[in-house]
Amino acid sequence: MKSAMKKSYRYIALVLAILMIGALALAGCNKSEPAAGSSAAPAAGSSEAAEEPEVTGPPIKIGLLNETSGAYEQWGKMELQGFFSGLYYATDGTMAIDGRPLEVIVEDTTCDVGVGVQKATKLLEDDKVDILSGTCISSIALAVMDMAAEKGVPYVINCAASDDITGANFNEYTFRTGRNLTMAAEAGLGFLNEDEIEGTTWVVLAPDYAGGRSGGESLGAGVEARGGKVLDYIYPPMDCTDFTSYIQKIKSLNPDYLCAAIVGNNFIVKFPQQLKELGALDNGMQYVTSIADFDFLKTVGEAGIGQIGEALYHYNCWDTPANDALIQIHQELYNGEYPDFWAGESFVGAQAIVLGIQKAGGTDGQAFIKALEGLEFESVKGTYIIRAEDHQALQPMAVGRIISDGNGGATVEAAAIIPLEGMTFPVTAPGRA
Amino acid sequence: MKTKNKLVLALALLAAVLVVPALIGSSYIHSIIITICIYSIFAISYDLLLGYTGIVSFGHTVYFGVAAYVVAFTTVKLHWPFLAAVGMVIVVCVAISFIFSLVTLRTKNVYFSMVTMAIGQLFYVMSTKLYAITGGDDGLPGVKSIFPNKTVFYIAAVLILVCVYLFSKRLVNSPAGRVLQGVKENDARIGMLGYNTFKFKSIVIQISGLLAGLAGILYVNLNGIATPSILNSSMTLQILFMVILGGVGTLHGPVIGAAIMQIASIVLSGFTTRWMLIFGIGFVVVMLFFPKGVAGVFDRFSQPNQLRKE
Numbered sequence: 001m002k003s004a005m006k007k008s009y010r011y012i013a014l015v016l017a018i019l020m021i022g023a024l025a026l027a028g029c030n031k032s033e034p035a036a037g038s039s040a041a042p043a044a045g046s047s048e049a050a051e052e053p054e055v056t057g058p059p060i061k062i063g064l065l066n067e068t069s070g071a072y073e074q075w076g077k078m079e080l081q082g083f084f085s086g087l088y089y090a091t092d093g094t095m096a097i098d099g100r101p102l103e104v105i106v107e108d109t110t111c112d113v114g115v116g117v118q119k120a121t122k123l124l125e126d127d128k129v130d131i132l133s134g135t136c137i138s139s140i141a142l143a144v145m146d147m148a149a150e151k152g153v154p155y156v157i158n159c160a161a162s163d164d165i166t167g168a169n170f171n172e173y174t175f176r177t178g179r180n181l182t183m184a185a186e187a188g189l190g191f192l193n194e195d196e197i198e199g200t201t202w203v204v205l206a207p208d209y210a211g212g213r214s215g216g217e218s219l220g221a222g223v224e225a226r227g228g229k230v231l232d233y234i235y236p237p238m239d240c241t242d243f244t245s246y247i248q249k250i251k252s253l254n255p256d257y258l259c260a261a262i263v264g265n266n267f268i269v270k271f272p273q274q275l276k277e278l279g280a281l282d283n284g285m286q287y288v289t290s291i292a293d294f295d296f297l298k299t300v301g302e303a304g305i306g307q308i309g310e311a312l313y314h315y316n317c318w319d320t321p322a323n324d325a326l327i328q329i330h331q332e333l334y335n336g337e338y339p340d341f342w343a344g345e346s347f348v349g350a351q352a353i354v355l356g357i358q359k360a361g362g363t364d365g366q367a368f369i370k371a372l373e374g375l376e377f378e379s380v381k382g383t384y385i386i387r388a389e390d391h392q393a394l395q396p397m398a399v400g401r402i403i404s405d406g407n408g409g410a411t412v413e414a415a416a417i418i419p420l421e422g423m424t425f426p427v428t429a430p431g432r433a
Numbered sequence: 434m435k436t437k438n439k440l441v442l443a444l445a446l447l448a449a450v451l452v453v454p455a456l457i458g459s460s461y462i463h464s465i466i467i468t469i470c471i472y473s474i475f476a477i478s479y480d481l482l483l484g485y486t487g488i489v490s491f492g493h494t495v496y497f498g499v500a501a502y503v504v505a506f507t508t509v510k511l512h513w514p515f516l517a518a519v520g521m522v523i524v525v526c527v528a529i530s531f532i533f534s535l536v537t538l539r540t541k542n543v544y545f546s547m548v549t550m551a552i553g554q555l556f557y558v559m560s561t562k563l564y565a566i567t568g569g570d571d572g573l574p575g576v577k578s579i580f581p582n583k584t585v586f587y588i589a590a591v592l593i594l595v596c597v598y599l600f601s602k603r604l605v606n607s608p609a610g611r612v613l614q615g616v617k618e619n620d621a622r623i624g625m626l627g628y629n630t631f632k633f634k635s636i637v638i639q640i641s642g643l644l645a646g647l648a649g650i651l652y653v654n655l656n657g658i659a660t661p662s663i664l665n666s667s668m669t670l671q672i673l674f675m676v677i678l679g680g681v682g683t684l685h686g687p688v689i690g691a692a693i694m695q696i697a698s699i700v701l702s703g704f705t706t707r708w709m710l711i712f713g714i715g716f717v718v719v720m721l722f723f724p725k726g727v728a729g730v731f732d733r734f735s736q737p738n739q740l741r742k743e
Contacts, residue, residue, distance in 0.1 A: 069706040108702055113572070113663075115698075117656045118464050121583070125460035142574035143658035162571045169574055209561055209570070 056099030060363055062087075062353065063105050063123030065134035065144065070111030074295065075136045075342055079159050080106065082343025083133070085329045086350025089322070097357050105129060109140055116140035117147070124151045130363035131156060131353050136342060138162035142169055149173040152365045154356075154372075158349030159342045163428065166392040170429030173365065175372055175391040177352050177384070178345035179312065182425055185218040187310040187397035188259070188290060189226065190418040198227030203250050205271075206261040208235040215261035223259070231255050241266055243274045251280050260289040268296055273303045281306070291400045293341035297410045304402045304410050311400030313344025313380070317414040318398065322351075322379045348379045348393070352386070383420055390429040396420050450591055455584060463583040464655065469688075469695045470590035471651045474597045476675040476687030478644035483673070484682030485605050486637050487617030489546050491669050492553030495533070496526050496642040498664035499556065500649030505573035505659040506566060515579050522646050530642030534635040553666050560661040572660030576653050590651060594688070597644055601684055604640070613637055678719055680728030689727050 064083060067076030087095060087102060095102050105127050109116035116135065123129045124147060132148050132155045135141050141160035148155035149171040157165060157176040161184070166176050179187075189197065202223045206216030213235060220230045231253045236246050250258055258280075260267070275281055291297075291311040297304070311317055315327050315338055326347050330339040339347070352372065357363055359371035373388040384395045397418045405411040427433040454462055475497055482488040500522045507513040507521055537548045560567045567573060580586035604610050615623040616630050624630050653659050662668070671694070679690025697715075701708035723730055 069702060069708065073706060108706075110698075110702060113658055113660050114468065114652070114656055117658075118461065118468065121464045122461035125583070139570065139572040139574070139658060139660045139662075142571060143656055146575060146657055164571060164574075214564065214569070 059101045059103040060097060060131075060357060061103050061105065061127060061129040063107065063120075063127060063129035063132045063134075065109050065116060065119060065123070065132070065140065066106050067111050067136055068106070068108035070109070072111050072136055074293070075159070076108075078293070078340045078342040079134065079136055079346040081330060081334050081337070082326070082339055082346035083158065083350045085326055085333060085339065085343065086347035087354065088329050088333070089325050089347070090351040090354035097354060098361075109135060109137070111137060113137075113139050113143055117143050120144040120147055124148060124153055129153065131357070131368070133158060133349055133353065134346075135160055138165065141165055145169065145171060145174040154365055154368045156349050156353050156356075156372075158346035166390045167428035168430065170390055170432060172369060172391070175352070175386060175393070177349040177386070177393045179395065179397060180392060181215065182218065183397060183423055184290065184310050184312070185215065185222055185261075186423065186425065187399060187418055188219060188288060189222045190310075190397065190422065191288075191308060191399040191416040192226075197223060200228045200256040201253075202228050202230045202257045202259055203232050203234065203253055203255040204230055204259050204261075205234045205236070205246070205250075207238045207240075207267055209238055212238070212261060219259050219261055228257075236267075239266065241270055243271050244278065247274055247278045247280050250285075251278070254283065255285060257286050257288055260287070268292070269299045269303075272300060272307065276303055291402065291412055294338075297402070297412065300402070301410055302404065302408065305404055307402045308399065308415055311398045311412055311414075313339075313341055314398070314400055314412040315339055315344070316412050317400055317417075318344075318381055320378070320380060320382055322347075323381075326380055344380050348381075348384065348395075351377070351379055352384075352393070385420065387427070389427045389432045394420050394423055397423055447591070447595060451588060454587065458584070460583040463587040465695060465699065467583070467587055467590045467651070467655055469692045470594040471648050471655065472672070472675060472691035472695065473594050473688040474651070475645055475648035476672050476679070476691050477597055477601050477684060478641040478648065479669075479672050480676050480681065480684060480687045481601060481604070481637055481641040481644070483676055484684075484686075485610065485617060486613045486634060487620075488634065488638070489542075490537075490549040490638075491546050491666060491673075492533070492537075492549035492551075492556075493641070493645060493672065494664060494666070494668040495553055495556045496530060496645035497649040497652070497668070498560065498659070499529060500526060500646035501653040501659040501663055502560065502567060502573065504650055504653045505576050508577070509573060509575045519650060522650055523643065526642045526646035527639055530639040531635065533642070534638040538631055538634055538638075550666060553664070553669060557661060557664040557666065560664045567659075567661070570661060572658050574658040576657045576659070578654045578657065580654065586655070593647070593651070597647070598684060598688070601644075605684070609633065609636075674716060676726075678716065678726055680726030680732075683726070683728045683732075686726050686728035693727065 064080070066080050067073055087104070091097060091102065105123060107119035107123060109119060120132070123132060130153070132153050135144070136159040138160040141157050142162065142165060145155050145165065153173065155174045157174065158178050161178065161181050163180050163182050165174065166180060204216045204220045206212035216233055216235065220233060223230055234246050234249065236243060260271070272287065275287065281287060287307055289307055289309045291307065291309050291314065315323065326339050326344070330337060330343065352375070355375065355377055356368050356371045359375070360367035372386050373391070375386045377384055381396045381398070384393050386393045398414050399416040399418065400412040401415040402410050403413050454466055479493050482490055482493065503522045503525050504518045507518040508515060533552060537545055537552070540548050561570055578586065580589060605613070612623060612628055612633050616633060620630055652663065675690035675694050676687045677690070678693060679688065680686025697712060698708065701711055719726065
């Protein structure tokens with residue numbers, strides 16, 4: 001008896017030991033960064049208490065689902081800090097609307113759908129929030145948006161980018177102020193005029209998984225629609241570290257543009273390095289790919305200089321009053337940190353919530369929906385219009401170029417700004433077109 | 434403890450679990466307890482393999498995940514009624530677990546674990562790549578719960594857990610259950626005694642697959658979405674943690690383990706974003722000093738002195 005027991009225990013112990021070491025190593029890597037939510041939320045919360053001028057009504061409760069811990073906690077921190085900066089900006093630092101103080105309840109999804117749904121239940125049914133917002137993870141947003149609609153609570157999504165949120169899965173209570181994946185793919189090609197794409201040759205490269213393939217396909221479709229020719233689609237595995245054979249293939253095809261939908265460290269860092277090392281960029285081929293957050297710029301370093309592509313948000317790309325305010329408020333609230341990536345999206349979401357409540361004259365769900373539908377406002381990227389049909393915010397988009405920051409690192413400048421008029425696309429929400 | 438006392442205690446506990454939160458009426462607390470029930474059912478199904486048959490499977494979440502996906506796909510995309518979806522889950526879970534046992538039971542020990550892990554990962558990869566069926570990384574959202582509200586769901590979940598527990602208890606104490614425990618102690622000897630051990634193992638894999646599928650049905654009802662994360666091997670490991678933490682081979686241990694893990698993750702994540710680290714250390718401590726889990730500690734103190742020494 002004992003030997004059998006011991007045997008199975010030994011296997012389990014072995015596997016667990018390996019996992020523990022992995023977990024400890026990961027935890028160690030992250031140690032230098034401050035705990036995301038714990039530092040951010042109280043900072044904004046205390047300002048909320050200090051700045052209140054006069055309270056004349058019950059508080060307005062806003063629930064924010066946030067990735068405070070887990071694999072995407074860096075993104076969660078960006079979203080949280082941008083959100084509070086946005087509330088601060090839109091209320092002129094009072095953190096109150098028409099005398100009613102804002103009470104923001106932040107809940108950690110831990111990047112898990114089940115936990116996200118649980119926390120959303122808490123916010124919707126126990127805390128009875130007036131407005132729900134948050135999460136960078138599309139699957140959580142997709143699950144939560146149905147719950148919010150059931151409770152009649154408006155849900156404003158800042159970051160989660162799946163097309164289905166304002167498309168196939170549409171409901172009237174859900175709004176998205178951030179850009180969706182179709183807009184990202186469109187903007188990725190937006191640095192060229194249509195006649196510049198016509199007649200050019202392209203190779204599309206993306207990691208081999210559902211998101212990668214659909215991203216690659218929509219990029220390719222965009223190229224073909226503009227009269228370009230896609231020579232080949234290349235899908236290396238997600239965990240690919242040696243791209244030599246793929247790069248040799250790209251060299252032999254010799255396209256004018258190499259267009260990559262990239263995810264993950266290997267694709268972000270190793271791929272451009274190996275492109276340079278193998279001289280693939282020497283004969284004038286332009287490398288086109290999306291530009292991510294500060295960590296991305298840090299890791300890609302000088303190897304990335306010259307890269308061009310859709311930039312979701314980088315503070316250098318925009319010259320608007322709201323962007324200046326975002327940088328200033330963000331630095332004030334968060335120890336001089338510049339707003340990063342998702343902060344540029346959640347700032348807008350927070351602003352839209354405040355504008356919606358002001359316009360609706362309260363927090364009634366239906367009035368709020370009416371207020372946001374067709375709302376036109378100025379924010380980080382210029383003019384935004386929340387489309388009444390599918391509740392997707394149309395907005396200008398930036399194409400960034402990676403340049404040297406003069407200290408051996410990389411930063412971003414705007415290569416092109418695609419105006420809002422150039423960013424329209426068909427409504428896909430069922431029954432709303 | 435005498436059997437009668439135990440029964441009274443169990444009934445009192447059940448009554449408390451049913452009544453107290455129904456009085457509190459917080460949907461959040463209800464959803465936490467529903468989650469605990471779901472993971473408890475899942476963990477009990479795993480304990481039937483690990484604790485009573487000595488099968489260390491790293492692909493057990495396949496049934497849980499596939500059941501969730503089957504319900505999501507048939508009700509959302511094909512607009513089937515819920516009961517038809519449940520019927521489909523039964524068919525699929527039995528079929529998969531039968532094939533699973535055919536393929537894996539030919540191997541033993543660490544090889545068995547490796548094969549089950551590979552099959553588990555195969556399903557995970559399929560869930561991310563078969564975009565048309567599974568919705569890829571975004572998952573399949575839009576599943577409507579069959580329960581009108583969280584309180585009803587909560588009572589149903591507790592009752593289902595009790596049924597699963599009693600069923601499993603009956604199973605392991607039945608003659609067939611004794612054979613399973615014999616298989617765990619000494620596979621070859623049971624074979625020598627004339628039992629077809631392959632058949633017994635295959636049947637227990639199918640039963641535990643069905644129970645895991647039941648947990649998957651409840652999960653997708655609670656969360657309204659099936660995503661690849663529930664097919665990831667980390668899900669199986671989470672269940673393994675629950676079983677070991679609570680106590681392997683006890684049936685009530687997995688319930689304790691599931692409750693501790695859920696409550697601890699909620700409490701700890703309120704204090705620090707590094708709650709996983711604390712949790713991991715706690716787990717190592719339990720493994721080292723209480724190899725029989727929390728249930729083992731309880732049982733030790735509830736037994737008379739002379740039994741303790743044995």
